[in-house]
Amino acid sequence: MTKRALITGVTGQDGAYLAENLLEKGYEVHGLRPYSAVPDEGRIEKLEELKLHYGDMIDGGNILRLIDAIQPDEIYNMAAMSHVHVSFDVPEATANINALGVLRVLEALRMMGSKGKDIKFYQASSSEMYGRSPAPQNEKTKFEPCSPYGTAKLFAYWTTRNYREAYGLYAANGILFNHESPLRGEEFVTRKITKAICEIEAGLKQKISLGNLDSKRDWGHASDYMEGVWQILQAPEADDYVLATGEAHSVREFVEVAFSHIGINLAWEGENINEVGRNKITGETLVEIDQAFFRPNEVHHLLGDASKAHNKLGWKPKYSFEGLVEDMMRADRIIDKQSKPRAA
Ligand code: GDD
Numbered sequence: 001m002t003k004r005a006l007i008t009g010v011t012g013q014d015g016a017y018l019a020e021n022l023l024e025k026g027y028e029v030h031g032l033r034p035y036s037a038v039p040d041e042g043r044i045e046k047l048e049e050l051k052l053h054y055g056d057m058i059d060g061g062n063i064l065r066l067i068d069a070i071q072p073d074e075i076y077n078m079a080a081m082s083h084v085h086v087s088f089d090v091p092e093a094t095a096n097i098n099a100l101g102v103l104r105v106l107e108a109l110r111m112m113g114s115k116g117k118d119i120k121f122y123q124a125s126s127s128e129m130y131g132r133s134p135a136p137q138n139e140k141t142k143f144e145p146c147s148p149y150g151t152a153k154l155f156a157y158w159t160t161r162n163y164r165e166a167y168g169l170y171a172a173n174g175i176l177f178n179h180e181s182p183l184r185g186e187e188f189v190t191r192k193i194t195k196a197i198c199e200i201e202a203g204l205k206q207k208i209s210l211g212n213l214d215s216k217r218d219w220g221h222a223s224d225y226m227e228g229v230w231q232i233l234q235a236p237e238a239d240d241y242v243l244a245t246g247e248a249h250s251v252r253e254f255v256e257v258a259f260s261h262i263g264i265n266l267a268w269e270g271e272n273i274n275e276v277g278r279n280k281i282t283g284e285t286l287v288e289i290d291q292a293f294f295r296p297n298e299v300h301h302l303l304g305d306a307s308k309a310h311n312k313l314g315w316k317p318k319y320s321f322e323g324l325v326e327d328m329m330r331a332d333r334i335i336d337k338q339s340k341p342r343a344a
Contacts, residue, residue, distance in 0.1 A: 006072035008032045008055065008105070009079030013183040014124065016043035017226040018076055019050050025230070030070050032079065043183050057101025064108040067119070074233050076122045077105060083187055084128055084149045085295050091148035098149065102156035106163040106171065117168060120233045123160040125173040126153045127218070127244070127302045135216075135303035138242050139175070146297040161240065170238045174229050177244035177304040180324060181222040182331030189251055190219065193258050194328040200286065201262045202334040207286050211293025213252040213275070216301045220245045221319035221327065228315040235313060244304020245317050255287060257322065261329040 005022050009015045010031025022029045029047075032055030033040065044050055055066050057079045067075070080098045081087060087094040102123055109116035130137040131146040145151045157173050164171040184191035189210070199205035220243070228243045252268070255277065259266055265280040266287065277287030309315040319327070330336075 002026065002028050003074065004028045004030070004070065004072045005074045005076065006030045006032065006067065006070050007076045007078055008057065009077070009124075010050070010052070011036075011040045011044060012078060012082065013043065013181060013185065013222050014179070014226060014229075015076075015078045016047070016183055017181065017222050018078065018229060019044060019047055021223075021226050021230060023047060023049055030072065032066065034079075057097045057104065060104040060107065063104050064111065067105075067108050068112065068115075071115070072119060074120045074122070075105065075109075076124075076229065076233075077102060078124050080124065080153075081149070082185075084147050084299075085293075086187075087147055087149035087152070088296050094148045095152045095155070098152035099155035099159075103159050106159060106169065109169055109171075110163065110167050117170070120170040120238070121160070121172070122229060122233050123156055123171065123173045124229075125157045125160075125175045125240070126150070127175060127177040127242075127304060128299060129154045129157060129175065130302065131299050135248065135301045136246070136305045137303065138305035139240055139308055146299060147295070150299075157240075164238050170233075172232050172235070172238040173240040174225075174232050175240065175242045175304075176225055176229075177218040177220065177242070177302055179220045179222040179225040179243075180328065182328055183222065184328070190254060190328060191332075193251075193255055194325070194332045197258050197262060198329065198332040198334050204334070207288055208255075209288050209290040209293065210251065210255070211290065211295070212298055213255070213289070214250050214300075215298060216248040216250050216303065218244045218246070218248045218302050218304045219254070219321060219324060220317050221324045224317035224319055228309060228313070228317075231313040231315050232309075239312075241309040241313065241315075242304050242306050243309055243315065243317075244306045245319075245321070246304060246306060247321055248301065248303040249321055254325065257325045258329055259286070261326065 128150040131144040180190040196208040266277040
């Protein structure tokens with residue numbers, strides 16, 4: 001029998017990779033996207049079999065009606081206001097979507113009674129929930145969120161666990177550390193860096209402005225993580241799992257490795273807000289610091305321990321840190337694409 005999946009937030013990076021993955025596995029895939037006045041289908045336009053619906057995490061009736069009409073076997077909640085820095089500007093909207101939105105889906109499943117119990121639910125929880133808790137972090141680590149995004153995600157995490165315990169729903173959390181790809185939004189630091197460097201190489205830009213260069217993240221590839229997300233919902237019992245690579249790198253290291261792809265080595269000079277990254281050979285300033293990209297409260301060091309997912313699900317990421325940067329740089333390169341011979 002064909003399995004049916006419903007993915008919220010299907011137009012985002014994770015939604016797009018997951019939809020592609022599930023279609024390849026033979027699923028019937030339905031995707032929810034909020035109404036947008038500007039085109040938002042770029043990441044999913046090649047997925048012709050994907051069935052799209054308008055849906056919004058702040059509209060409980062809409063969510064209930066859609067779940068009842070689609071009757072999915074599995075729901076993957078990938079919808080979120082996903083930018084940590086922006087969440088400081090719109091904390092109430094962030095909580096409405098990221099916290100109450102999850103409650104609305106779980107309430108819909110609860111209201112559906114025995115039909116709701118047949119539907120497996122995945123919640124996209126985040127390593128941002130660990131906040132200031134010392135690294136490495138795993139499923140037993142204390143949560144200390146330090147952003148409106150993190151606190152909203154923590155509400156959703158506990159609500160998912162409580163609905164599993166209180167009502168016997170199959171509801172699982174994936175606590176995912178940062179995961180990137182060529183489909184990553186340009187407002188996140190990795191894609192901002194790879195895109196800017198490729199523009200610098202093509203002569204379209206002179207330098208890149210960044211915030212905190214010393215924060216460390218455990219960066220993996222979104223395609224590896226979406227396979228893990230699917231595996232989480234295939235476990236016989238619903239449970240919570242960390243997905244991470246077990247390796248952390250600073251923003252500074254990411255910048256250095258990405259620049260090395262266009263043959264540039266950087267030399268750092270100065271301190272704090274006055275620090276700059278120069279081309280070691282020419283002395284040209286290529287990286288500068290801008291206070292605007294610092295957050296009111298920062299998570300300094302995220303490093304995940306995914307041994308539970310490895311031992312219980314057999315999940316292991318394929319991409320290394322270097323492989324991830326290479327994949328993103330390859331996709332953003334303008335020069336290479338321009339010099340490619342035209343198809344005959
Ligand atoms: N966005 C951004 N822009 N971040 C910068 C910049 C900049 O110019 N300069 C330095 N950073 C630093 C941030 O301060 C942060 O420490 C780090 O780079 C990563 O920032 P993001 O790429 O915006 O990701 P994030 O770690 O805040 O959040 C991502 O990962 C979470 C999982 O831990 C998002 O994908 C979240 O949705 C996700 O839950």
